[in-house]
Amino acid sequence: xxxxxxxxxxxxxxxxxxxxxxxxxxxxxxxxxxxxxxxxxxxxxxxxxxxxxxxxxxxxxxxxxxxxxxxxxxxxxxxxxxxxxxxxxxxxxxxxxxxxxxxxxxxxxxxxxxxxxxxxxxxxxxxxxxxxxxxxxxxxx
Numbered sequence: 001x002x003x004x005x006x007x008x009x010x011x012x013x014x015x016x017x018x019x020x021x022x023x024x025x026x027x028x029x030x031x032x033x034x035x036x037x038x039x040x041x042x043x044x045x046x047x048x049x050x051x052x053x054x055x056x057x058x059x060x061x062x063x064x065x066x067x068x069x070x071x072x073x074x075x076x077x078x079x080x081x082x083x084x085x086x087x088x089x090x091x092x093x094x095x096x097x098x099x100x101x102x103x104x105x106x107x108x109x110x111x112x113x114x115x116x117x118x119x120x121x122x123x124x125x126x127x128x129x130x131x132x133x134x135x136x137x138x139x140x141x
Contacts, residue, residue, distance in 0.1 A: 005035070005043035015052050022052065030055055030068060063092055 012019045025031040031051060034042040051072070058068045067088050074085050116126040 005045055008042045011044045017052055017056055
């Protein structure tokens with residue numbers, strides 16, 4: 001390990017990733033096992049930092065662990081076609097668009113419920129009545 005080795009605490013601070021998450025990524029194989037000091041402390045290099053940042057960005061974009069694993073595998077072959085990377089990104093975009101559509105329906109339903117509220121007593125509350133209406137569960141979303 002080079003002289004620029006850092007501890008797991010330093011890696012966590014640098015990247016904003018929690019220590020248990022870093023250990024989890026190591027356990028599931030997304031992060032390579034780090035070298036160890038003579039005292040058995042994990043020692044990380046710049047390659048670990050770059051990989052963790054990559055994983056975090058993928059997670060922020062909603063990629064699954066399997067997709068991240070595939071993207072990491074694909075990124076290890078810089079001269080190969082990026083067709084597979086594009087396919088994975090398109091799949092994730094479609095998933096995001098689907099979630100946005102579902103959230104839009106939920107937003108519209110909540111707005112409708114709120115607009116129907118007259119501000120009277122809870123016993124006459126249109127929101128409570130709409131939430132209790134089992135006939136319409138799943139009808140609008």
